[in-house]
Structures are given as C-alpha cells and as structure tokens.
Amino acid sequence: MEIRCLKQELLEKVHIASRAISTKSVLPILSGIKITAAKTISLIxxxxxxxxxxxxxxxxxETGETVAPARLLVDILKSLPGAAVVVKVMPEQGSVNITCQNAEFDIRVLSPADFPELPxxxxARTVALKLSTFSHLARQVVRAASTxxxxxxxxGILLHFQDKKIKMVATDSYRLAVSQANIDSEVSEEEVIVPAKAITEVSRMQPRENPKDSEPLLRVAFASNQMxxxxxxxxxxxxxxxxxxPPYQQLIPSGYTTVIELPPTQLEETVRRIATLAQNNTPVRFFFTPNRLIISASTREVGQAREEVPIQYSGEDREIAFNPTFFLDGLASIKEEIVEFKMDSALKPGLLKPRGDDNFLYLIMPVRTG
Amino acid sequence: MGAMVFDDIVGQDQALDFLKKVLKSEQISHAYLFVGPEGVGRRKTALALAAALNCAKGGCGHCSRCRRTIRGVYPDLKLIQPEGNFITIEQIRELQGSIKLRSYEGHRKVIIIDEAGSMNAEASNALLKTLEEPQDEEVFILIAASVEELLPTISSRCQVVPFRRVPREAIIREMVDRRGIDQSQADKIARISGGTYSRALEMLEGEGWRLERREEILSLLKKISGSPVEEAFSVAGALLSQAVGDQDNLLEVQKEEMEESLEVAMSPRHGAFIRNKLRKRHARQLSRKRSLEINDILDIISSWYRDLLVYQLTAQDSFLINRDHRNEIRDMARRARIERLTNVLKEIGKIRRMVGFYVNPGAAFEYLCLLLREV
Known part of the structure; x- marks a missing residue:
C-alpha cells in the first residue's frame, strides 16, 4: 500500500478515527487504526x-492495507511540517514508512488479519434527516444519561422514530430529558437504545464543504443489533x-399547580451564584411566595446564600429543593426566550420546558430537605 | 450434515447426543451447566456448542464463524476463567458491561464461565442477577466439576449436562489411530491420564517432559519410605522445584505481552492503566499456574499410593495406574500397611485444599514427605 495526502488532512482524519479507540482495552490490536487504500483511502x-x-x-x-498504532501516528503527524505525506507499507520489514519533505519514519505495524471485521x-431500514436536528436533540438530552x-x-439514549418525528430520551433516574423534532421523511416506527458515546460522536460530525443552502443529510440505518x-x-x-x-412517560405528571415563567439566562445566573454555597451535596432551595421566588443554599460550617427574584405568582407558599448541577444541566438545554418552571409539592418532580414549545421537557427529582 | 464441530471430542457420546438434539430442535436454553472431571472435554465441547449456535450450518467447523469461535476470538463469545484462585466480582461486572450490548455480528452471544465453582460469593450473586433476566440472544455455558460447587440458585437456572471419564480403550484408540503412538506407550499414557483425554494429550507435549517428570517423582517416592529425615526434606525440596520450575515459558509470554501492549498505549495514563491491569493479571496467572503444577505433582504422588493400596487389596496389576512400574509396586505393597496408605491419601486430599488457600507449598511438601517416609 502507498498513499499520498496532505499532512493536515491525514492528521484531522486520524484524530476523528482515534475517538473510537478505548483506553480501557488491553487488546493491542484495538489501539491501532486500520488504513485501507482500495477505491478510496479510509481509516477505521x-x-x-x-x-x-x-x-x-x-x-x-498502490492499493493495500495496514494497521498502525494510533497514538504514534498522531504524534508523528503532529510533528510533521505542513506538506505532502507519503505512507508506504513495507511488507518485508513488517513496518510502515512515513515520509514528509526530508523527514522519514519507519514504524512497526500490527497485523491487519487480527483487526476485527466491521459488522x-x-x-437495514434507513432514515435520512438533517444533522443539525440530530445534534440539537443529542445536546439537549445526552447529559441526563446514566454513567x-x-x-x-x-x-444509553432511547432513540425513537415515528410519524415523521424523531425523539430522544435519556434518564439516570434523578432526571429525565425528552426531546423531539419533526423530520421531512416518512419513517416506519423504530425504537432502539443507543450508547450515549455514539450519539455524542454522531452529533460531532462536521458537514464539510457544504453549499450554504442545502445541508447534507445524515443517513441512519438500523439492524437488529447495530446501527x-x-x-x-x-x-x-x-x-x-x-x-x-423503562416506561418513562408514566413519570411525567399531567398537571402542575405552580407554574412560573422566567428568562432562562436570568434563572441560570442566579442558581449558579447561589450554588457556590451548595457544597457537599447540599441542594439549592426554591421558595415560591406571592410575586417572589427566593433561591437559597446553605452549607454547614461554610455559610449561606440567598437571592430574591421577582416573579408573577399568586398561589400559596411552596418550597422545593434540587441538586444544582442537575437543575443547571436542564436549564442549559433551553435556548428559548422564556422557560416554564413547574412544580407541585416538595416531593414531586419539578419540570423545566421552553414556553409554548412541547418538543423538549426536563423532569428533575427533588431533594428531600429536613 | 451439520455439527461437525463436535467430531474432535472423544468419549462423550451421551452429552453430545443431547446437545445435537437440542440444536436440532432449536429449543435452546439460556444456560447450560457442563459438569464432570477436569480434562474430559467440557471446555472443548462448550466452544463447539458456541460455534454450532452461531454457525449458519449448525456447526460445520469450517466457516469463519466456527473457526473464530474455536480459536476463542469471536466478538460475541466471552470466556471467563479464574485468573487467580477465584473468579472475582470485577470479572463478572466487566462481563455485564460488555453483554449489555446487542451482539456484534447479529447472532447469539455465548458466555462460557470456566471453573464456575471458583466464583466467590459476591461474583456468584452478581452473576445470578444476569441469569435471572436472560436476554433472548444470550446463552450461558457454565463449567464445573459438580453441581454442588455452585449456589443452588445458579445451578437451578441451568440445564445440567453430565460429562464422564473417557474409557481407557477410547483414549488408546485415539492415541494409536490419530497420533501414531505405539500401543504400549498409549496404554501407559491412558492409564496415567485417569480417563481424561486432555491430560493424555499434555503428556505428549514438549517432548514428553511431563512423562519425564513423573519418572523423577516416582523414583523419589521409591526411596523415601524409611529414609532419614534429612532425605525427606531433600525430596520435599525437589518436589517444590518441580512445581515452580516450569514458569520460564509463562514469564517469557507475559513479558512479551506487556511490551507489546505498552508500545501501543494511547497516552502515559493509558500506559499506566495497562501496566497495572496486566501486572495484576500476570500475578494471578502465575499463582494459578503454580497451584495447577502442585496439583499435578500431588496427582502423581497419590496415584502411586493408590496403586500400592489397590495392589494390596487385589494383587492384580491390571487395575494399576502406574503399571509400567508394577515390579516396584509389588515389592513396596508387600511392606506397606493399609492404614498408613489410606492416611496418606487422606492427607494429600487435605493438602490439595490447603494449596487453594495460599498455604506455603514448601511447608506442605515437607509435611507430606515426613508422612511418606513412615509408610
């Protein structure tokens, strides 16, 4: 095998491919990147x-294939000047030769026969949708998945296609994020659980060289075991x-007694400020009283913080407490002008969603306070 | 006609007939428990069953899936073995992490747990959770010496498949027909192997060093009876060096594995992770190798005293394991006392258990040799 390409191009692609390499593996072959040159040059x-x-x-x-250790490949490519690189397999030496201008490297390779075959x-059934739609949903839910x-x-993330709609759901049983969007193509119903890592990876894909008005489509194919x-x-x-x-729909309450509306940035800033004093797993408290929301936190032997936010509210006094990180994760997913913050009682889950938009909701379990 | 993968397995017709019937009926259980003595083909059968479950032709033995499964490199095959004396909860957790995913190639995921009896309580309970909620595509094959080795909650969830000792004639036939061993050598090996074909094959490995070792140990045993205490200690020393003498190969393999893995580490942190993980695994492999060798030596010793006892009781040499030494056995059996012989056999059983619990093997051999000089 012998290929010629620009250093920057090869480095960028090696970077992308190496994101599939696990640092939890001790199997040497899996720390390699397979380079194949047939009709095109691919990295696997x-x-x-x-x-x-x-x-x-x-x-x-010259066509052919080899498996080179990923880390070494990255290190070498990074160090090279920005010029054309030639990668050539030396079958007799069991090595691959990399040259760029006057620099030359000879590195030992792994055996392509040991490299796992791709499924x-x-x-398969297929769907096509805009990458931006997919990425938007992914960003909104992925943090809520359990580790x-x-x-x-x-x-995993529950991925659900039905009636020209895509929906993603994630929960770690402390919070639940559900996001959906319309897509242009008609699809048969599909429901699969996808590892969160893969969802994140897909949402990072870059549409390259795209003419401004036609966004390229992300094509999704399902088999029973893989996608x-x-x-x-x-x-x-x-x-x-x-x-x-789990049947997550049952968790979403149908009605709320307390609903307030605020710009998400204002709420986020306040909670972030107050959360500095919610240390050692103490929650941030939300106290609803007519026309005021009082957000507070206190950590024993550290101190306390409190801030009043004017709101439109005329109901009874109510209090609820949340883990600040979980609360902020939910808020961060809402980019609309106004967020609806709903609650019922101190023991029932609270809910965050954009006003007038039912495509996203974030449910969060309260923390019991003494 | 399918199920060719089973053709290499010697002397387990009953188990194989059952498994072939299962494969034909396609009524596959979620879990099988293969029970029987070490070395009679349980592991080999487990791999063959794994291949047959995923092969398009029901186990042709030639397709890529069959071959990869038999080699143990099929991505949907998980093989768990004790790396020290136990299968630990970490190993079971790792398994659970990997089988949460649907199969890689879209067929069944087969999980083989070898020496399942060595799972400690935490590991057993963790596995139980997985066995309780079987996924459609998973098939577990547990391998154990007996049903009683496992928690009843585990064994009751498995279909039990018994394996028996291979008849001596079957081993001799295999040795003579397939391996071209001459009849008397085949008879000797078949006797020593105690009805386990893999043991017989081991005897042929590495220019028969195991056979040589046996001769050395037997010659030590022949002179230990009635010898002075110093002599008994020197025999104990010789036994110990037999037990640890064969580590060089393993150490070499481990060194290579370490170097190869570190060369391809993704980062210094990954390097440290690999080093740590491999070091632990290697230490466990080494201690396991040592306890296997000690057990092998104890097997040889107990076969000798068992022969003395058998000869005293029957005065026939056809039942002897070490029949190639029948003259010495005849001589010694005349002098030995039955209760001493039975006592030795009992103590060897105890030592075997103790070695499993990290008892200093040197001390164990010394204790044993002091007993043996009184026989």
Missing part, C-alpha cells in the same frame, strides 16, 4: 462497541444496548 478504528470510518482525500499510488448492516454501568439500559450513521464519507457504527427502556 473500533473498540468493538463503536466503530468510526472516515475517508481521507489523497492519491492512491455488516444488511437488510452507572450496573444499570446498562440507562447508560449506522453516514454523512459525507464519515461513518459511525454502534452496537445497540439490549433490554427494555
């Missing part, structure tokens, strides 16, 4: 959960999580 990396395939712009002098997604491996299903995302010669394949997603 996988941790057996998620695989990334990306195409490199360049010339193929074939055959007989606790003991609850495998919750470490595949394609855009502009960049592919992410992920295994799905098995199991049943």
């Amino acid at each position: 990396a996988t941790d057996l959960e998620m695989s990334i395939i990306t195409q490199v712009n360049g010339d193929i002098v 074939q997604i055959t007989g 606790d491996e003991a609850r495998a299903v919750l470490t 595949r995302f394609d855009m502009n010669g960049h592919t992410v394949i992920t295994r799905l999580i098995s199991g049943k997603y």
Whole structure:
C-alpha cells in the first residue's frame, strides 16, 4: 500500500478515527487504526462497541492495507511540517514508512488479519434527516444519561422514530430529558437504545464543504443489533444496548399547580451564584411566595446564600429543593426566550420546558430537605 | 450434515447426543451447566456448542464463524476463567458491561464461565442477577466439576449436562489411530491420564517432559519410605522445584505481552492503566499456574499410593495406574500397611485444599514427605 495526502488532512482524519479507540482495552490490536487504500483511502478504528470510518482525500499510488498504532501516528503527524505525506507499507520489514519533505519514519505495524471485521448492516431500514436536528436533540438530552454501568439500559439514549418525528430520551433516574423534532421523511416506527458515546460522536460530525443552502443529510440505518450513521464519507457504527427502556412517560405528571415563567439566562445566573454555597451535596432551595421566588443554599460550617427574584405568582407558599448541577444541566438545554418552571409539592418532580414549545421537557427529582 | 464441530471430542457420546438434539430442535436454553472431571472435554465441547449456535450450518467447523469461535476470538463469545484462585466480582461486572450490548455480528452471544465453582460469593450473586433476566440472544455455558460447587440458585437456572471419564480403550484408540503412538506407550499414557483425554494429550507435549517428570517423582517416592529425615526434606525440596520450575515459558509470554501492549498505549495514563491491569493479571496467572503444577505433582504422588493400596487389596496389576512400574509396586505393597496408605491419601486430599488457600507449598511438601517416609 502507498498513499499520498496532505499532512493536515491525514492528521484531522486520524484524530476523528482515534475517538473510537478505548483506553480501557488491553487488546493491542484495538489501539491501532486500520488504513485501507482500495477505491478510496479510509481509516477505521473500533473498540468493538463503536466503530468510526472516515475517508481521507489523497492519491492512491498502490492499493493495500495496514494497521498502525494510533497514538504514534498522531504524534508523528503532529510533528510533521505542513506538506505532502507519503505512507508506504513495507511488507518485508513488517513496518510502515512515513515520509514528509526530508523527514522519514519507519514504524512497526500490527497485523491487519487480527483487526476485527466491521459488522455488516444488511437488510437495514434507513432514515435520512438533517444533522443539525440530530445534534440539537443529542445536546439537549445526552447529559441526563446514566454513567452507572450496573444499570446498562440507562447508560444509553432511547432513540425513537415515528410519524415523521424523531425523539430522544435519556434518564439516570434523578432526571429525565425528552426531546423531539419533526423530520421531512416518512419513517416506519423504530425504537432502539443507543450508547450515549455514539450519539455524542454522531452529533460531532462536521458537514464539510457544504453549499450554504442545502445541508447534507445524515443517513441512519438500523439492524437488529447495530446501527449506522453516514454523512459525507464519515461513518459511525454502534452496537445497540439490549433490554427494555423503562416506561418513562408514566413519570411525567399531567398537571402542575405552580407554574412560573422566567428568562432562562436570568434563572441560570442566579442558581449558579447561589450554588457556590451548595457544597457537599447540599441542594439549592426554591421558595415560591406571592410575586417572589427566593433561591437559597446553605452549607454547614461554610455559610449561606440567598437571592430574591421577582416573579408573577399568586398561589400559596411552596418550597422545593434540587441538586444544582442537575437543575443547571436542564436549564442549559433551553435556548428559548422564556422557560416554564413547574412544580407541585416538595416531593414531586419539578419540570423545566421552553414556553409554548412541547418538543423538549426536563423532569428533575427533588431533594428531600429536613 | 451439520455439527461437525463436535467430531474432535472423544468419549462423550451421551452429552453430545443431547446437545445435537437440542440444536436440532432449536429449543435452546439460556444456560447450560457442563459438569464432570477436569480434562474430559467440557471446555472443548462448550466452544463447539458456541460455534454450532452461531454457525449458519449448525456447526460445520469450517466457516469463519466456527473457526473464530474455536480459536476463542469471536466478538460475541466471552470466556471467563479464574485468573487467580477465584473468579472475582470485577470479572463478572466487566462481563455485564460488555453483554449489555446487542451482539456484534447479529447472532447469539455465548458466555462460557470456566471453573464456575471458583466464583466467590459476591461474583456468584452478581452473576445470578444476569441469569435471572436472560436476554433472548444470550446463552450461558457454565463449567464445573459438580453441581454442588455452585449456589443452588445458579445451578437451578441451568440445564445440567453430565460429562464422564473417557474409557481407557477410547483414549488408546485415539492415541494409536490419530497420533501414531505405539500401543504400549498409549496404554501407559491412558492409564496415567485417569480417563481424561486432555491430560493424555499434555503428556505428549514438549517432548514428553511431563512423562519425564513423573519418572523423577516416582523414583523419589521409591526411596523415601524409611529414609532419614534429612532425605525427606531433600525430596520435599525437589518436589517444590518441580512445581515452580516450569514458569520460564509463562514469564517469557507475559513479558512479551506487556511490551507489546505498552508500545501501543494511547497516552502515559493509558500506559499506566495497562501496566497495572496486566501486572495484576500476570500475578494471578502465575499463582494459578503454580497451584495447577502442585496439583499435578500431588496427582502423581497419590496415584502411586493408590496403586500400592489397590495392589494390596487385589494383587492384580491390571487395575494399576502406574503399571509400567508394577515390579516396584509389588515389592513396596508387600511392606506397606493399609492404614498408613489410606492416611496418606487422606492427607494429600487435605493438602490439595490447603494449596487453594495460599498455604506455603514448601511447608506442605515437607509435611507430606515426613508422612511418606513412615509408610
């Protein structure tokens, strides 16, 4: 195999591919990037959960394939001057030769035969949608997914397609984020649980060289065990999580007695300020009283903080407390002008959503206070 | 016709007939428990079953899936073995983390837990949770010496498949027909192997160093009876060096594995992670290797005293394991006392258990040799 391409192009693509490499693996072959030159030049990396395939712009002098250690490849490419790079396999030496201007590297390679085969997604159903739609939903929910491996299903994002709609759901059982959007194409109903890592990776895909008015489409293909995302010669394949997603709809209360409206930035600034005194897992308290919302926090042996926010409210006095990080995560997902903050009692979940928009909601469990 | 993957397994017709029937009926259980003595083909059968479950032709033995499964590198095959004396909860957690995902190739995920009896209580309970909520595509194969080794809550969730000792004739036939061993050598090996085919194969490995070792140990045993105390201690020393002498190969493999892994580390932190993880695994492998070798030596010793006892009771050499040494056995059996022999066999059983619990093997051998000189 021999290929020629620009250093910057190769480095960028190696960076992208290496995001699929797990630092939790001790299997040497999985820390390599497979470079294949056939009709095009592609880089492939996988941790057996998620695989990334990306195409490199360049010339193929001779077809072939090799597997090079990712970290070394990144280090070498970073150090090279911005010029053309030639990557050439030396089969007799079991190495790959990298040259750029007058610099030359010879590095030992791994065996391509040991590299896992990529899963074939055959007989798959497909959907196409705008990448921006997908990324927007992903950003809104992904923080709410659990990181606790003991609850495998919750470490994933529920991805639901139905009636020209895409919906994503994530929860770690302390908060629940649900976001949906309309898409142009008609789809059959699909419901899968996707590892959060893959959702994040897809939302980071860059539409390259796109003419301003036609956004390229993200193509999504489903098989029973895997799914595949394609855009502009960049592919992410992920295994799905098995199991049943909890019936989250039952958790969302139908009505609320207390509803206030505020600009999210104002609420966020206040909570962030007060949260500096919510240390050692103490919550931030929200006290509703006619025309005022009092936000406070106190940590024993540290101190306390309090701020009044004028609101339109005429109901009874009510109090509820939340983990400030979880609360701020939810607020950060709302970019609209006004957020609706709803609650019922100190023991029932509170809810954040944009005013007049039912496409996003963020449910958060209160913290019991003494 | 499918199920060719099972063709290499010797002397387990009953178990294989059952499994083939299961495969044909497609009524696959979520969990099987293979019970039987070490070395009779449970592991090999487990891999063959894993291949048959995922092969398009029901286990042809030739397709890519069959071959990768048999080699243990199929992505939807998880193989768990004790890395020290136990299977730990970390290993079970790691398994749970990896099987949460749907299968890589879209067929069944097969999880083989070897020496399942070595799961400690935490590991067993963690596994129980997974067995209680089986996913459609998962098949567990647990391997143990007996059903009683496992928690009843685990064994009751498994379909039990018994494996038996391989008849001596079957082992001799395999040795002669497939390996070209001559009849008398095959008979000797078949006797030593105690009805386990893998043990017989081990005897042929590495220019038969195991057979040589056996000769050395037996010659030590022949002279220990009635010897002075110093002699008993020197025999104990010789046994100990037999037990630890064969680590060089493993150490070499471990060193290579470490170097190869560190070369491709993603960052200094990843390097430290790999080093740490490998170091722990290597230490466990080493202690496991040592306890296997100690057990092997104890097997040889107990076979000798068992032969003395058997000869005293039957005066026939056809039942002997070490029949190639029948003259010495005849001589020694005449002098030995039955209660001393049974006592030795009992003590060897105790030592075997103790070695599992980190007892200093040097001290164990010394204790044993002091007993042996009185036989």
